[in-house]
Amino acid sequence: MSSSKKSSDGKSSEIEEAVASLTMPFNKILLTSSDGESFEIDEAVARKFQIIAHMIEDDCAGKAIPIDNVTGDILSKIIEYAKKHVVEPDEDEDEEAKKKLDSWDAKFVEKLDLETIFKIILAANYLNFEGLLGFASQTVADYIKDKTPEEVREIFNIENDFTPEEEEAIRKENAWTFNG
Amino acid sequence: MKLRLRHHETRETLKLELADTDTLHDLRRRINPTAPSSVHLSLNRKDELITSSPEDTLRSLGLISGDLIYYSLEAGESSGWELRDYQTLAPQSESNQAIVHESMGIGFAEVDSNPNSGVEDPAEGSKGSNSGMDDPEPMDVEQLDMELAAAGSKRLSEPFFLKNVLLEKCGDTSELTTLALSVHAVMLESGFVLFDSGSDRFNFSKELLTVSLRYTLPELIKSEDTNTIESVTVKFQNLGPVVVVYGTVGGSSGRVHMNLDKRRFVPVIDLVMDTSKSDEEGSSSIYREVFMFWRMVKDCLVIPLLIGICDKAGLESPPCLMRLPSELKLKILELLPGVSIGNMACVCTEMRYLASDNDLWKQKCLEEVDNFVGTEAGDSVNWKARFATFWRQKQLAAASATFWRQNQLGRRNISMGRSTIRFPRIIGDPPFTWFNGDRMHGSIGIHPGQPARGLGGRTWGQQFTPRCNLGGLN
Numbered sequence: 001m002s003s004s005k006k007s008s009d010g011k012s013s014e015i016e017e018a019v020a021s022l023t024m025p026f027n028k029i030l031l032t033s034s035d036g037e038s039f040e041i042d043e044a045v046a047r048k049f050q051i052i053a054h055m056i057e058d059d060c061a062g063k064a065i066p067i068d069n070v071t072g073d074i075l076s077k078i079i080e081y082a083k084k085h086v087v088e089p090d091e092d093e094d095e096e097a098k099k100k101l102d103s104w105d106a107k108f109v110e111k112l113d114l115e116t117i118f119k120i121i122l123a124a125n126y127l128n129f130e131g132l133l134g135f136a137s138q139t140v141a142d143y144i145k146d147k148t149p150e151e152v153r154e155i156f157n158i159e160n161d162f163t164p165e166e167e168e169a170i171r172k173e174n175a176w177t178f179n180g
Numbered sequence: 181m182k183l184r185l186r187h188h189e190t191r192e193t194l195k196l197e198l199a200d201t202d203t204l205h206d207l208r209r210r211i212n213p214t215a216p217s218s219v220h221l222s223l224n225r226k227d228e229l230i231t232s233s234p235e236d237t238l239r240s241l242g243l244i245s246g247d248l249i250y251y252s253l254e255a256g257e258s259s260g261w262e263l264r265d266y267q268t269l270a271p272q273s274e275s276n277q278a279i280v281h282e283s284m285g286i287g288f289a290e291v292d293s294n295p296n297s298g299v300e301d302p303a304e305g306s307k308g309s310n311s312g313m314d315d316p317e318p319m320d321v322e323q324l325d326m327e328l329a330a331a332g333s334k335r336l337s338e339p340f341f342l343k344n345v346l347l348e349k350c351g352d353t354s355e356l357t358t359l360a361l362s363v364h365a366v367m368l369e370s371g372f373v374l375f376d377s378g379s380d381r382f383n384f385s386k387e388l389l390t391v392s393l394r395y396t397l398p399e400l401i402k403s404e405d406t407n408t409i410e411s412v413t414v415k416f417q418n419l420g421p422v423v424v425v426y427g428t429v430g431g432s433s434g435r436v437h438m439n440l441d442k443r444r445f446v447p448v449i450d451l452v453m454d455t456s457k458s459d460e461e462g463s464s465s466i467y468r469e470v471f472m473f474w475r476m477v478k479d480c481l482v483i484p485l486l487i488g489i490c491d492k493a494g495l496e497s498p499p500c501l502m503r504l505p506s507e508l509k510l511k512i513l514e515l516l517p518g519v520s521i522g523n524m525a526c527v528c529t530e531m532r533y534l535a536s537d538n539d540l541w542k543q544k545c546l547e548e549v550d551n552f553v554g555t556e557a558g559d560s561v562n563w564k565a566r567f568a569t570f571w572r573q574k575q576l577a578a579a580s581a582t583f584w585r586q587n588q589l590g591r592r593n594i595s596m597g598r599s600t601i602r603f604p605r606i607i608g609d610p611p612f613t614w615f616n617g618d619r620m621h622g623s624i625g626i627h628p629g630q631p632a633r634g635l636g637g638r639t640w641g642q643q644f645t646p647r648c649n650l651g652g653l654n
Contacts, residue, residue: 137508171526
């Protein structure tokens, strides 16, 4: 089938695409995490992960896809988010749905500790799941906003590796921020 | 508890209701009343589940409602399952058990004072429980549904992990014990194992004011000499309405501490213990509080300790901001307002470097500066300096507007909100600093190096004079 997909005959590929789109809702993809947990999801959900979408396009997605970099607990959260966001509501058209989804997102992330959020960021990056990567990154950014450098160091366990001289210089360089 | 008993070959599944206090033998009898000893049980279809003590309750084995247990009815010889006695990995005491839990997928182990006596690596343990999934035989849809159902309920894993640990050790329900055990659960879930345990360390009575627990990581339990193993210590101090928790790494002087409000958390944790698992509604306020507790303890206590011990032992630290690849750190910076990027530059050398990206500042100018004209060639302009100028002007304008407004109303004393000047504090040798455990709900009081200058009517003008030369753009 893969060879005919790439054929230059426009008509036959059109037909194939039509057939593919008809069968798509029925297609399930199996993802297996690094620690052996399996998740069966609709193809539409799996397509949110660009690396899998590409595999499907290139016809090298078998029934089961191993996700070696991600553990089961993180993968399950990612899939949970992906399922909710399969169809992104248009802000202008359906404000109600957007509000509901935003509220769900807030509850979703509220329960997560920072380590989990970072694991999700890394996994979403690996899977190339733009939506979740952006959302999780924004969550981290929200932690940082309105915090002083000292507070940021405490929250994220960052060591201050400036020498006293560097510290002085940096303070001067960024004095304009301290009046905010 | 409701258990699912599945025949390992026919996949026929029985749903049985048993009491938490029933034993494995009771379970066997329910499956085969005439010949209970011919029933062999397993959690992962590889190792047989037996106990050395026949009175052990199902609950003490870590089984909870909804669990899936495989069984076979073989007369005489077992179905080929490896006999593994889950109880004998450590000396017989309720607090020393290694339990692998299939539906939870979480394994945890405790080490007694002699590290030589068969330590079960938690990572290994949980792999073992999932080895059933790696079976070469194809997964049929029905099994998948069952696994998914079990996996779905696992998503509330934190409260139930907590519940499991608490139920096991429960004898004494004093508030200190409840909180200490809850913190212990978070430690275990994050990969720590108990070290150098006394026999009844979990029976803190109300009279005890402080309790100390020592933890280490399974990877570090290689050396025979217990003195050389890196460890962390968690100390609980009973202080009226609050339990103060201190964490220290090894022998270093730095430590983290947090306060746990008994009134806030103990009732909620007790409720989690009592509520049956059928309450799947994760959004109920009880679970929300437990999640908050879990997050607080993990972010403020456990992760700093984990990072500390990994640092000391030369292990890779857990996922944290600095461990992200540069492009992801940059992505996060892009989402911040210009002021925060300036603050981030003061955090550490790497952040300073990332935050000095010219394109990043050009983007911020585009986003935040009104009437921005960005037609000049990107590289030749110092966009950060530009932004700084704009920001200061903006602050000046805002202050000026407020000043005149206030003056017109006849008021002389102006307070401009956050007028304290904050400077980053230089931290000494240990990477830990003091902070309040409930920072999720309020900001930390920072002690400025210089006295804060209030913006009185006449002095505000001086505050905005920059003492540095920003490349001539002023």
